[in-house]
Amino acid sequence: MSEEEKKHHSSPSAAYLNRDLSWIEFNRRVLHEAQDPDNPLLERAKFLGIVSSNLDEFISVRVAGIQDQIRAGYTKKDFTGYTPSGLLKRLYKRVGQSVNEQYRSFRDLSRSLHKEGIVFVDYEDLTHAQETAVEDYYRDIIFPVLTPMAVDQSRPFPLVHSLFIYLAVVLGKKDQDDDELFFAILQIPSNLPRCIPLPHRSNSKRRQFIFIEDVIRAHIGTLFSGYQALAVNEFRLTRNSDLSIDEEGAEDLLEEIEKELRKRRRGVPVRLEVQKGIHPFALEQLQTEFETEIFTFEIDGPLDLGFFRQFASGLKGYSYLNYPPIEPVYPAEFDETEDFFDVLTKRDVLVYHPYESFEAMIDFITQASEDDQVMAIKMTLYRVSGNSPLIGALAHAAESGKQVTVVVELKARFDEERNIAWARKLEQAGCHVVYGLVGLKTHAKITLIVRQEDNELRRYVHIGTGNYNENTAKMYTDISLFTSNDDIGLDASELFNQITGYSSNREWNAIVVAPSSMSTNLRRLIQRESEHAAAGRPARVIAKMNSLSNQQVIDDLYEANAAGVTIDLIVRGVCCLRPGVPGLSEHITVRSIVDRFLEHSRIYYFENGGDPEVYMSSADWMTRNLTRRVELMCPVKDKETRGQVVEILQMSLRDNQKSSFLTPSGNYERPDDKEAPYRSQFEAMAVSEWKYKSE
Incomplete structure (x- = not known):
């Protein structure tokens, strides 16, 4: 060296x-x-x-x-x-x-939307008819829910909630010559539309909207009689939203998390966003209260552009400005018969979301809940939709006398309250609900169904790279495996025993589990590729994940690079590895695909000297996944199914339209590719029957 x-x-x-x-x-x-x-x-x-x-x-x-x-x-x-x-x-x-x-992009988008007849209107530009309609809306809908809150010696600064928009109002007394200033704040109602539609001609394609904060600002005088509003400016506070939970000392984890959720409302201020040109007195009042001088941003435009997601999704009559809707295909293997168990006794089935429907998973659990031969259902739940049919199926199974065990992860960030509600509903239905292991998040996505068949019990398992959430399954690319493989079934039983009981770690038949063995096994698999390369045998790693930040894994990949292993990383988000550096990582490429759907699957391929091994996993190569979470990495054993997973990887590697390559400097660049355009997500959508050739 x-x-x-x-x-x-x-x-x-x-x-x-x-x-x-x-x-x-x-x-x-x-x-x-x-x-x-x-x-x-x-x-x-x-x-x-x-x-x-x-x-x-x-x-x-x-x-x-x-x-x-x-x-x-x-x-x-x-x-x-x-x-x-x-x-x-x-x-x-x-x-x-x-x-x-972001705000330059907002202005550009606003101009483009204007050309298409979608217009954001300033209050002073309203027509007489529109102004009348807005005044009626303010009087009847907005005004009754507004609560102005004064700040003075007798009324301390009220609690400001995180990520809500407020108005900071600087006031002076009417008909008085003194310069005394008064200060008040006003929360913009979050349960009313951010963008209020304005009246339009019935035959017009033009749609006009006004921001609710502009309407309130124009009518601020109705809230402070006897005072004159000298300035009305928006602000928005971001608080620390992480939870600090003492699991060891908590007698009831559910109650402890509920307590911490209440504390989150009073989390330490982290960022203050204020409207550009805010009155100096208002800014002084806010910074004195929140002590956020280091992370204060003046915003040249409407605060919180997150509203655009709901706004753009809710517009009617503009389908030509959206992607054509995708209709997920029901997996062909299950479409041929209504009996999932009969299919899985013959073969494994791989499902590729969102191109194939999550309905198959719902139907799988529903059939199990109604099947008299099913003895037990065990399942992990990390993030579940607000109206999940899975919850109803699990509750029905428990009420029918089946043994139903559900591991609900209460600490899934920003889904804590929803998961608490689901946990209580499942408990009321008679399910055994557990909250995982102390100090660890249960992030593994696995379902085990135990069924009495003839004179023996048979295990059916579902393992996924994504959550049991039918809504995100329409927006995230994930893979899931249905199998009755004996080794995987035995491991699934042992995993649930470890989570719910006192079973100790043991040698697994097939799966790899964090935090007990995943880090060690990843090292072994990567180092094995180095040994193959040193011996002149085929050696390659292809790894698709959301994030790569664990130093030990990165160092192992650097060592494999030094041994001559070809390494292709498909990392959507964070990547701490620096590729393409001579003597360090010249055989490593890192690409990120950002497209219509969120790339979410974790797939790991090891060439193994010409006898490839392929794994699907719930875990990214991050320290938290390898050391502080219960995670799974499952081998794809069936040859045909393995070939389908490899083809998914190959599609990502061929993408030259939505992939960006990480450079040694830490920047990302789009490829200057003279080959025919290839967009992996569109290619997957274009295949009506996506099942690919076997290896």
Whole structure:
């Protein structure tokens, strides 16, 4: 190894990319989809809303955590070479640049929408008929739910909720010459439409809207009689939304989480967004209260562009500005018969969402709940939709006398309240509900059905890379496996025994489990590829995941690179590995695909000297997945099914339209590809029968 290469290996900042800065780059790639003129206009608006919502979560969790470290006096560098204070300064600059770019995109989109007849109108530009209609709407709908809150010596600053829009109102007394200023705040009702539709001619395709905050601002005098409003400016606060739960000391985990959810409303302020040109007195009042000078942003446009997702989805009559709807195909193997168990005794079935329907999973659980031969159903639930039919099927199974065990993860961030409600409903129906292991999130997606057949019990298993959520299954690309493989079935039983009882770790027949064995097995699989390469045998790793940030895995990949292993990484979001560096990672490529659907599947391929092994997993290669969560990595054993998974990987590798390549500098670049255009998601949608050739 040369001196230059040794220097590269010894310098953390040279060998690794920072996780949080890499996340900023990911959100920038999402923003590029909002800016791409080849995307339908309303789809671009949805992408802009996603960018804003993504940033909200990043600020409330990741940035909040860095601020906590600074307050605690933590000064140690992370493995990418950053101290918390140094990273926070860098993030503040990068977030500021990103926000400015978002609002430039908003203005461009607004102009494009205007050309299509979708117009955001300023209050002063309303016609007489529109103004009359808006005044009626304000008087009848908005005014009754408004609550102005004064701030003075007798009335302390009221609680400001995270991520809600407020008006900061600076007042002076009417008919008095003194310069005394008064201050009040007003929450914009979140249960009313953000964009109010304006009257239009019945034969007109033109649709006009006005923001609710503009309507309230225009009528602010109705709330402060005897005072004159000198300035009315929007602001929005982001609080620390992470939960700190003492699981060891909690007698009832459900109650402990409910308590922490109430605390979240009073989380430490992290970011303050204010309208550009805000009155200095109002800004002083807000910064004094929230102490957020370091993360204060002046916004040149409407606060919270996240509204665009719902707005763009709810517009009627503009289907030509959206992607054509996709109708998921019901898996052909299950379409031939209504008996899932009969199919699975003959073969494994792989389902590729959203191109194939999640209804198959719902029907699978429904059949099990109604089948007299089914003795037990065991299932993990991490994120479930608000009206999930799975809950009803599980409840019905329990009420029918079946043994139903549901592992509900109460700590699934921002889904805690929904999961608590589901847990209570399942318990009332007679299900055994457990909340996983102390200190670990149960992130594995697995269902076990035990069925009496003749004189023996048979196990049927479903394992997925995504959540048991029929709504996200229409928007995320995931794979799921239905199998009656004996080894996988035995492992599934053991896994549930470990989660619900006191069963100790043992050697698994097929699956790999975190935190007990996944990290070790990943090292073994990667190192085995190095041994194959050293011996001149075929050696390759293809890994598709959401994020790659674990230092040990990255170091193992660097070692495999040095041994000559070809490594193709398909990482949608965060990637701390620095590819393409001579002497470090010249055999490693990293690409990210951002397109219509959220790339969410975790698939891992190891060439193994010409005898490939393929795994599907719930786990990304992140420290939290490998050490602080219950995760699964399951081999795809059936040859035909394995070939289908490999083809999914190959489709991603061929994508030259929506893939971006990570450069050694940490930036992403679109390929300058002279080959025929290939868009992996569109190719998958174009195949009416997506089942691919076997290996």
